[in-house]
Amino acid sequence: MQELPHFELRPACPQDVPALLDLIRGLAEYEKLTDLLENTPERLHEALFGERPVAEALLAWAKVDESSVAAGFALYFHNYSTFLGRKGLYLEDLFVRPEYRGQGCGKALMIELAQIALNRGCGRFEWTVLDWNTSAQRFYADLGAAVLPDWRIVRTTGDSLSALASLPRNSSS
């Protein structure tokens, strides 16, 4: 019986930015969204370790022979529930390289995030999933999470965002 690889989870530190960006590139390739990938080492460093960090990341390292390989990551930040009056933990990205899947790496990251959420007094741990991604939905259901069926995300970006910011304020709507 083959032993499952051991994954060591560590909060990302500044030296991990290249490895983390490489994983983000892996995620973009997997989702066929590399044309949307505009992040850079400088931007990622600023977001995670700048004067006002806006996100945090966990890296999962797999022991391979004598060295460690970055096998997956989770990037997260805090949101806030007005009703609960408590912050929550929001998972922006979860990714495990295809060759390390089915070995407990994603699950270990999710368990660690749930522990961080509880330790910080968060009322909720939330993320999003594509409605056609049934394998991800099964994975999340196995972890006890529920898909909220009736909420939709609304977004404005680029030219639409600029146009909204330029609208006159004094008309009724």
Add this chain to the structure above:
Amino acid sequence: MQELPHFELRPACPQDVPALLDLIRGLAEYEKLTDLLENTPERLHEALFGERPVAEALLAWAKVDESSVAAGFALYFHNYSTFLGRKGLYLEDLFVRPEYRGQGCGKALMIELAQIALNRGCGRFEWTVLDWNTSAQRFYADLGAAVLPDWRIVRTTGDSLSALASLPRNSSS
């Protein structure tokens, strides 16, 4: 022709906590979710003005005779897009008291938020809407925003969150 009331928008300050909580209560009543409302003046103050604020709020004041009435609010915080490598502005709650609707208050709040997003270099301005709330969806479409049809929110909270945090990490999944 009756003149539309003028709404003055101001970032919430510590003295506004009672007025803001009153509006939050109004929102909970409107959504018939008062049983979920656990926020308190102390929690709200801590979230907005504590040592590590997790959210910000805008209040819309209507001039009524000689005094000002808190007619609506927006509560927001920053999220982060890994692909863009930029933070975004996330609108958690938008509410206008029923008696002040149709007078441009919500629109003024949305325009102000779009301006804040652009001024802070945000790549996106996002929020959520219930799939059956067609009047809200029309309002957002008129502002140029798009509903993302294929994303769903996943959540774990309460006992499910505690159970996830307690799972053993060494099993495959």
